[in-house]
Each structure stands twice: as C-alpha cells, then as structure tokens.
Amino acid sequence: MVDASGDADLCAMAGVPYEDARTTPNLQSLSTIFRVANVDVDRATKLPKTELWALMRKAAEAGAYSLPRLEGSWHRTPHPGVITVHMTRIPNVDATDPVQLTRAELEAGARSRSTTVFFATSCRGSSARYSSPPVPRSACAKAGA
Numbered sequence: 001m002v003d004a005s006g007d008a009d010l011c012a013m014a015g016v017p018y019e020d021a022r023t024t025p026n027l028q029s030l031s032t033i034f035r036v037a038n039v040d041v042d043r044a045t046k047l048p049k050t051e052l053w054a055l056m057r058k059a060a061e062a063g064a065y066s067l068p069r070l071e072g073s074w075h076r077t078p079h080p081g082v083i084t085v086h087m088t089r090i091p092n093v094d095a096t097d098p099v100q101l102t103r104a105e106l107e108a109g110a111r112s113r114s115t116t117v118f119f120a121t122s123c124r125g126s127s128a129r130y131s132s133p134p135v136p137r138s139a140c141a142k143a144g145a
Contacts, residue, residue, distance in 0.1 A: 008095060008096055009095075009096060012096035029089040029090055029091040029092070029093070030089065030090040030091075030093050030095060030104050030108070031086060031088070031089055031090075032086075032088040032089070032090065032108035032111065032112055033084055033085065033086045034084070034085055034112045034116075035077065035082055035083065035084050035085070036074075036082070036083050036084075036085055036116050036119060037081055037082045038081055039081050039082065039083050039119070040081070041076055041080075041081065041083060044074075044083075049073070053070060053071050055122055056070045056071070056118065057070045059118055059122055064118075065114050065115075065117065065118045065122075066110070066111070066114045067087075067111075067114060067115060067118060068088070068111060069087055069088055069089055069111075071087070072085070072086050072087030072088070073085075073086050073087070074086070074087070085112075085115060085116075085119075087115050088108055088111040088112060088115065090104040090107055090108055090111075
C-alpha cells in the first residue's frame with residue numbers, strides 16, 4: 001500500500017506499520033509552506049540565500065523576531081509578486097494524532113506570521129504581507145516500515 005495522504009493517515013487507520021518522525025529520527029519534521037504577496041521578486045532575488053540567512057540569524061539573536069529556523073528557501077510562483085516560503089518545521093509531531101496536529105498547525109501559523117513580518121521589515125524588495133494560511137505537511141511517513 002502507498003499512503004499519499006502526507007500524514008500516514010491511511011496507514012494509521014488500517015493498522016499498517018509505517019515510519020514517522022518519532023520512531024525514525026532521520027525523517028523530516030512537519031514542514032509548513034505558505035505564500036507571501038506584495039514582494040518585488042526581481043529585487044529580492046538579488047539577495048543571496050547566505051545573506052538572507054545571516055539577516056535571519058541577526059534578527060533572531062537581537063530578539064526582534066521569533067525565527068526558530070534560521071534557514072530555508074523561498075520560490076517564485078506564476079503569480080506576480082507572490083512567493084512560496086519554506087522556512088518553518090515543527091518537530092516531534094505524530095501527524096495521525098489530531099491534538100498534536102492541531103498544536104502543530106497553530107505553532108506553524110505563528111512561525112509563518114513571524115517570518116512574514118521579518119520579510120516585510122528586514123529584506124530589501126519586500127513589503128510583504130501574509131496571503132495564505134499555512135498548512136503543515138508531513139514528508140516523513142511511509143508504509144511498510
């Protein structure tokens with residue numbers, strides 16, 4: 001069986017063994033991908049990733065932003081001025097447990113908002129505003145473990 005639910009829901013419901021982030025530490029944590037609008041993408045592209053990460057580190061160390069992850073990436077979309085951002089992870093979550101998953105979604109939302117504010121105030125080429133609710137997606141479960 002191949003469970004493409006993203007959270008091993010089908011495996012868990014069927015009682016099929018699977019790997020998850022708690023039992024297999026090599027697997028990726030829940031990731032949150034969200035969109036940010038009102039970005040001057042051409043100008044933002046000129047900021048090398050290493051400089052972006054350095055800005056994030058400096059802002060977090062100064063206590064200006066809650067940025068638990070100080071690296072990640074952003075990507076162009078087909079929509080002008082809109083990027084997707086992949087800069088948050090929520091570790092140690094059993095995505096088949098609704099209580100843990102709800103906690104993770106709330107935490108992901110807070111981290112996404114903080115990251116968006118960071119972009120809007122600290123990165124050249126951006127007066128970013130939040131445009132899409134974050135949805136944690138588990139890339140960590142696979143059947144047949």
